[in-house]
Amino acid sequence: MSNVPSDLKYTKTHEWLRTLPDGTLEIGITDHAQHALGDLVFAEVPEAGRKLSAGEPFAVVESVKAASDVYSPVAGEVTAGNTALASEPEVINSDAYGKGWLMRLRPAAGGAAPALMSAAEYEKLIAEEGG
């Protein structure tokens, strides 16, 4: 059974979001996603300052068997990419919701509210997908 912390928001494409005290969002891939990908060997994270629109791919996570895009659920400007992943991408496997974060984003003002899921809704989704 995948770990789905109740204090986070989720997307259909298996990203999680955490709202930090300063209002920026921390985004990564879920425990379910890291498990499906297998051992991660590389993560390409965005540069600070990059502007993203909602639904745009912002990172690539690569395991020995696949390279997958990760999508930004909201529009905004990247404030940080997790550069520590360059030397230890495996923390995405071991700590998907902590040290495995991919980017921090300042949401664009006045952007449409994204369609995010609660932990319960996301658990239901992965159960339906056979996770």
Place this chain on the structure above:
Amino acid sequence: MAFIPHTREDVRSMLEAIGVDSIEQLFDEIPASLRLAALSGVPEAASEMEIGRLMTERARADGRPLCFIGAGAYEHHVPAAVWAIATRGEFYSAYTPYQAEASQGTLQLLYEYQTMMASLTGLEVSNASLYDGASAMGEACLMAVRANRKSHSQRILVPTTVNPHYRRTAAAVAGNQGLIFEELPYCTEEGCIPPGALARYDGQDITALVIQQPNFFGRLEDVDALCDWARARNILVIAVVNPTSLALLKPPGQWGSPGASKGADIAVGEGQPLGVPLSSGGPYFGFMTARMEHVRQMPGRIVGRTTDAGGRPGFTLTLQAREQHIRRAKATSNICTNQGLLVTAATVYLSLMGPAGLERVAAASHARTRELVAALTRVPGVRRLFRGPTFHEDAIAVDRPVAPVLEKLAAHGIHGGLDLGEHYPELGPALLVCATETKTSADIERYASALADCLREARAA
């Protein structure tokens, strides 16, 4: 004979299962105007005997001309051992085999090829080859856009001293993917990128700069200054290089002044000079090497060395997750392949030559070209077009239209060079000429005296 194993009944039941009436209907999304029923100009099948006869006649028409054309493909001596080994049954295949790891010998050869190309270009990683030099440059431009994450413009500076065919190919490969190619003019006296040409791009968002060394005119660019300029501005440097020349010239990985920059990011080029005959234009192969930091953006196959479960050394395809059989439309490339057979020949060629042998080929080609240019410029009406050093190619101006002169030379069994007018009309009547180690002093004298005759006749007419 049809090579489809399905019976009519098989086909019918498969079409029924997916709800389609005919096989043709599967191709409906291709506009009718693009679907040819028959290929015009392609005759009916001929028998093996008829084909053999046709090919013998065609081969005879080629003759054995004395060739002084370079311009991207170069006639070098190919030791007999090269193709004797490359055509052995164990190696004789165009591709990396399926279930590649079952063919350890092929993978070891590709690994050694990669090692030699990385060493020759002074960069850290090499792929297992691409189609040819021109498409390798197109791939390098796409790779630079993926790798340079500080730039968002997709603008690539391409000097007009880069092979015109390469520029056309890069535009064809990458032009529809949003890349913008901007031409840098050359100095008509030096035949190089002038030192001040880049100043107008200061402060602009440029993704990459392409530098060909030696350039299309055979001239040497100031690669150190160009590389320093680009690297100081977060612009990636794509080197287009002749592999033979690297035995004498500074490898792209070391371009730049000491301490100021760390060399080119990507090096590409045409591998044909390494043991592949001219054979009327192909097949050839392209090579590509890069800095380790860009390896995940590199297109094509890469062979790595590893150990098996028992700790024994072995070879394996590595970094496949971004290749097209896994990443589909988002792969690093969907048009590349490895030119396995040509790479086999090049690997054998390089291992037979060794660093010292390759250096002798390069030095002899340079010396022969100097001898050629000296002989040709003694002919009345002929002068050197640009001043400054060259490698094994140079541009010469003649005082009569080039095309008829080349035709007359051909009638004497001499291919006198490339007519530069097609690509550089501003230069007036001019020829690009090349001599490699395959030419003797007698060959050069024969060309010079035939050229003198042809020009004299042209003036008299």
